[in-house]
Amino acid sequence: MINPNWLQSFCTLVEVGHFTRTAERLHMTQSGVSQQVRKLEEQLGCALLVRQGKRFTLTDAGERLYREGRQLVLALGNLEQRVAADPACEGLVRVMSPGSVGLKLYRRLLALQRRHPALVIDYRFAPNADVERAVAVGGVDIGFMTARASQADVSIEPVAKEPLLLVTPAAVVEPDWETLSRLGFIDHPDGAHHAGLLLGANYAEFEHVQQLEKAGFSNQINLILEPVSLGLGFTVLPAHAVEAFDHPSRVRVHPLAHPVTETLYLAAHRRKAMLNRVATVVAEALKHL
Template sequence: MERRDLQIFLTLCEELHFGRTAERLHVSQARVSQTVKQMERRVGTALFERTSRRVALTPVGERLRDDVRPGYEMIEAGIARAVAAGRGLAAPLRVGFTSPLAGELVMTAALAYRERHPEAGEVLLHETALSDPLGPLRDGGLDLALVQFPVVEGDLRTGPVLISDTRVLAVSTRHPLARRDRADYEDLAADKVLMLSGALPSYWLDHLIPPTTPAGRPVERGQAAATRQELLTLVGAGRGIHPTAAHEARYYARPNVRYVPFRDAPPLEYGLVWRACAETARVRAFAEAAAEVVRWHDGPANVCSACR
């Protein structure tokens, strides 16, 4: 007996109406009638009592329904789990983030992902070190990571921009720039520019801290810090300045550090990254869910306010 035949039989047991059964299963009414007749021939007796006014199960039909339904439901559940596994949705998904704002967006995307794919596995969130944001992807510790763009790596794929934020310059409250309402790229030549140490691509550092100002003045890079807190400690002590994203002023406020808006710096952008060789259905599904979250809030420029 075919799986489809059992589906038709059990649906008819629920509907007790040939037309509604056919409509529910998107088959012809003739197909329903033919399936019932074939089953009755195989069983050797009627399974349904049919009149012009009603359809009812016979005692044999009731017994067959009760006997086959549990097995059919187990088969359907097993097939559903196999399909989910084949699509790569059943296993847990490990997603990394490098900042509190990125973490909030990842959490919102995880909720959207589970709503769109109830059969999907758990989403596990991991904070990754700013000094090596791509390393956990490459060693297989993460499936995706929400990191700062640009990412130009042959072994990695990138999704759309999810966060776009203005830049600010972190300076000591005692620094001359702290008395200014605005800073610009020329101000980077006025002091040592601090940065994070670690396995960061050179083009990423140049994107954050250009080697020269627009006027051609050299930008001196100062001491490298291992963590965000270490870097801000150096800034607060007057050991240098640091360009960063504006949202960090909310999450890393310090009494001895002021965040001065940049007047002429392009925004910093962030998006999802994953290994090209490990792009599965669940990776694509999560990236699509994250992009959908952004669309709900009218684009990446408004993600910051949406995640506050």
């Protein structure tokens, strides 16, 4: 019989993709993770990984073990949860979302933790695809996404709408197409998507974001408006990210003729019961969306 601890280490390694970060997540040493994977390989009589330093690729056998093994790990985790106590305000709750909604929620959830010190909030910022993947494999308890789920194991529920906003330096009064073209676009990981939605709905000249000169890029949600505030370009961002900016007087948000919003979805594992402490966090989050 396969040791469930070895199997959990292997599945976590596949999901994280890196030995060192897997060891940190499991509160183990890197050598301990490597040893457990080697024991699995010895027991099964085949290689599971092709190692490349601290990274790796899966063999065919490794892929098969992960597909079958993650279901067993999830089932064992659910068994532990079902037989254990389920208090509403104690324990770890793992949440993941894109950056904009994270800026809106994280401080509110920390305030909830201060009211209930036995509740522990683990909040990760990530793109929609990573959020969905983490929910599907049980890496987080809940996720918030601005896209519909594509994996069968993930259920979603629409919970809010978030406007997309055109943001320029404060000196810009009329954001006509000529002005935007002259400024250039401050890009970010969702920049092309957001620009396509908002600019496409409001500017006849817009065809794709490549029409605009790229004036900068940041993948840190709380820094995207810094170059805009310095007059270096304009951008399109969700409202929560704009509201969180520390220097609102240095930028200008422009109402447009055709507003565009993104739907925000609550994502959870379809076959995993929601714990009481997770429900507490969800209820608090929904108050602020």
